Amino acid sequence: MNDLTQTPEMLIATMGGRARQAAASLAQATDAQKADALRRAAQALRDHAPDILAANMRDMENAAANGLSPAMLDRLRLDEARLEGAAAGVEQVASLDNPLGQVIDTQVRPNGLELSRVRVPLGVIGIIYESRPNVTADAAALCLRAGNAVILRGGSEAKESNRAIHAAMIEGITGAGLPADCVQLVPTTDRAAVGALLKAAAFIDLIVPRGGKSLVARVQEEARVPVLAHLDGINHSYVDGAANPAMAQALVVNAKMRRTGVCGATETVLIDRAYGQAPALVGALVEAGCEVRGDAAVQAMDARVKPATDEDWDTEYLEAIVSIRQVDGVDDAIAHVAAHASHHTDAIITEDADAAARFLNAVDSAIVMWNASTQFADGGEFGLGAEIGISTGRLHARGPVALEGLTTYKWIVRGTGQTRP
Amino acid sequence: MNDLTQTPEMLIATMGGRARQAAASLAQATDAQKADALRRAAQALRDHAPDILAANMRDMENAAANGLSPAMLDRLRLDEARLEGAAAGVEQVASLDNPLGQVIDTQVRPNGLELSRVRVPLGVIGIIYESRPNVTADAAALCLRAGNAVILRGGSEAKESNRAIHAAMIEGITGAGLPADCVQLVPTTDRAAVGALLKAAAFIDLIVPRGGKSLVARVQEEARVPVLAHLDGINHSYVDGAANPAMAQALVVNAKMRRTGVCGATETVLIDRAYGQAPALVGALVEAGCEVRGDAAVQAMDARVKPATDEDWDTEYLEAIVSIRQVDGVDDAIAHVAAHASHHTDAIITEDADAAARFLNAVDSAIVMWNASTQFADGGEFGLGAEIGISTGRLHARGPVALEGLTTYKWIVRGTGQTRP
The missing domain is CATH 3.40.605.10 (Aldehyde Dehydrogenase; Chain A, domain 1)
Structure with a gap:
């Protein structure tokens, strides 16, 4: 023709x-x-x-x-x-x-x-x-x-x-x-x-x-x-000091490991210094089959943690690797996300409604979540029925x-x- | 600095x-x-x-x-x-x-x-x-x-x-x-x-x-x-056979002549063959100080009408010049608009609600109007308070x-x- x-x-x-x-x-x-x-x-x-x-x-x-x-x-x-x-x-x-x-x-x-x-x-x-x-x-x-x-x-x-x-x-x-x-x-x-x-x-x-x-x-x-267009999904899950430990562990493992190749997968976990169960969280990821790359504080929690390089904080792995960093509370987490996120999907896990509101407001991403797995970043899960894609741009349509x-x-x-x- | x-x-x-x-x-x-x-x-x-x-x-x-x-x-x-x-x-x-x-x-x-x-x-x-x-x-x-x-x-x-x-x-x-x-x-x-x-x-x-x-x-x-961005404003006012003649004349003269340099000004008037008062409408534009360029039918209505060339139908004059063409009803008007409009603002003048609905639905412009002057295409008139501009693009924001x-x-x-x- x-x-x-x-x-x-x-x-x-x-x-x-x-x-x-x-x-x-x-x-x-x-x-x-x-x-x-x-x-x-x-x-x-x-x-x-x-x-x-x-x-x-x-x-x-x-x-x-x-x-x-x-x-x-x-x-x-x-x-x-x-x-x-x-x-x-x-x-x-x-x-x-x-x-x-x-x-x-x-x-x-x-x-x-x-x-x-x-x-x-x-x-x-x-x-x-x-x-x-x-x-x-x-x-x-x-x-x-x-x-x-x-x-x-x-x-x-x-x-x-x-x-x-x-x-x-x-x-x-x-x-x-x-x-x-x-x-x-x-x-x-x-x-x-x-x-x-x-x-x-x-x-x-x-x-x-x-x-x-x-x-x-x-x-x-x-x-x-x-x-x-959809570019990167360098997504964060931030575990606040006031997180429920059982929930935090379930969410982080799901967010990283449910399917590692999807754009909604978490690539970096930020753990509040005030969160008491960090070693258990790190251990749970390792035991789920994930390679953990951490900063010095995270390395000290578990001998199986490898050192993270600067590049890790800007990497979308799309596989069973996670970078973990210790931060000082929600403002430090927000600052890390602002510096490294691809503005796709970022989550806070906390029982503190004020901290959650602060994070949801300050993090400038297409999708911000409170106490939910970043893996939900999907048109079907959002009730849209089907999706043509997830937009990481800011004009016309986002997410x-x-x-x-x-x-x-x-x-x-x-x-x-x-x-x- | x-x-x-x-x-x-x-x-x-x-x-x-x-x-x-x-x-x-x-x-x-x-x-x-x-x-x-x-x-x-x-x-x-x-x-x-x-x-x-x-x-x-x-x-x-x-x-x-x-x-x-x-x-x-x-x-x-x-x-x-x-x-x-x-x-x-x-x-x-x-x-x-x-x-x-x-x-x-x-x-x-x-x-x-x-x-x-x-x-x-x-x-x-x-x-x-x-x-x-x-x-x-x-x-x-x-x-x-x-x-x-x-x-x-x-x-x-x-x-x-x-x-x-x-x-x-x-x-x-x-x-x-x-x-x-x-x-x-x-x-x-x-x-x-x-x-x-x-x-x-x-x-x-x-x-x-x-x-x-x-x-x-x-x-x-x-x-x-x-x-x-805003590109052209090649806007049309279509006078249907079922238009109220007094309203049609007032609207067309206002749409063209109120301010000729604004992007909402009408540049082409389409007149239904079935509209009985076309010569009076053409005369009113001439008497308002507008140069009228028409097709053969419009030239026959008034000796002061100059011949329109093909280029006229695609021209944004932004001055006291108008092109006028006779059309066969609303579908012919819609076809002319589809071929020549810049998809900015196009209006139908009629008392026939069905013809209006047909035009408003079929004309693919940022603004479509029924019985109103195209000069209203303006953020202030739309209640927006102020405008950064009028978009002739289709994404994110239109009009x-x-x-x-x-x-x-x-x-x-x-x-x-x-x-x-």
């Missing part, structure tokens, strides 16, 4: 123009039609499971031949259960509350003008992602339900899987009477197409990169289009981003002939 | 680091303290009026010697009344509702976690502006009231005025016990400092350019920091932007020891 001899800029301009038209159609479609499209897409994913899994097998064979790491191969791999998970995820997005048409606020001016802010679609969204082929289904579903057209650019290693999933999504979308161009997949894995997408401000309203740090960094560096973050608003002004004096 | 021999990047990094520290202090200041700072700053503007007006006189003399246009000289000029207007504006910002700490929404999850989204400051804001020295006062006031530190970079032609106004603002701010670095003025008019500011993503969370199209275009092209648009939110999670399964 696309001429592969054209330049990446021409390709993206053609796709962008189609996406704009599809977005205009989508803006006029009913919510029931969008939900129907997603239910049909979920069914198509199930109907075409053999094709999709065969395509994934071809990707896996190529990837193995190209020497991809076991971690990347695992991300790339689909099976019946994972594909059913993707289909169920698309259905779940269909069941979420419609974000469009919501009245954010309304007022009547002294001159009688009635002003409302009403949620509308953002427009056209670009998603740039790496090996996980399920993103093709879930990102498309979220964008579509929020009334947006989407241009997907998946990783070259997943190209067969992405094409097969995309074809199933389109079957569902067109089956509901919506244009196929609502969800387009960039048909080339030429890296120059990513560059063209990042600069296509005339056609694309928002870029969401989903992948590792090098992808996100490239997108942030090159983009001329606004970017909603877990789902349907609402994929919308904007318009001002609607209703008058009775008012002229401005 | 700053070493002017350093590179622009070093200068901006130094200022940015100070701004970050000031922002952290501001985040802990009470709202009463911020409002007090602004009231004191307003008083300092009045107290130092002779200095400020003398500084402005020096700028005006330089500018006249440099051959600035009369329009630019007028923008640069301060007098007692304009300075009092700036002081009163700063006081007005002090009297607005505090946007910080507002709870946007709150929920309790099935596991008992209580989640709230609470408004917090954005952080550090950069304002890049041209000749109007009053921006030094009003942008600083808005940023400060929303809890942000600000770095101001005014035009070289206004440097003396800006320094004098900045000194008065600082006197008020430090008088209230807040750090002087809350409001910093870039001490050099070297254009390279703007480039450094636009790339200082580590220090600056948002850039707001205030000035002409060439400034805004440069900022959008070069910025690595998110930008909140008039005031205090709320200078904030972000954080998620606050309160638990009782929940671990994630």
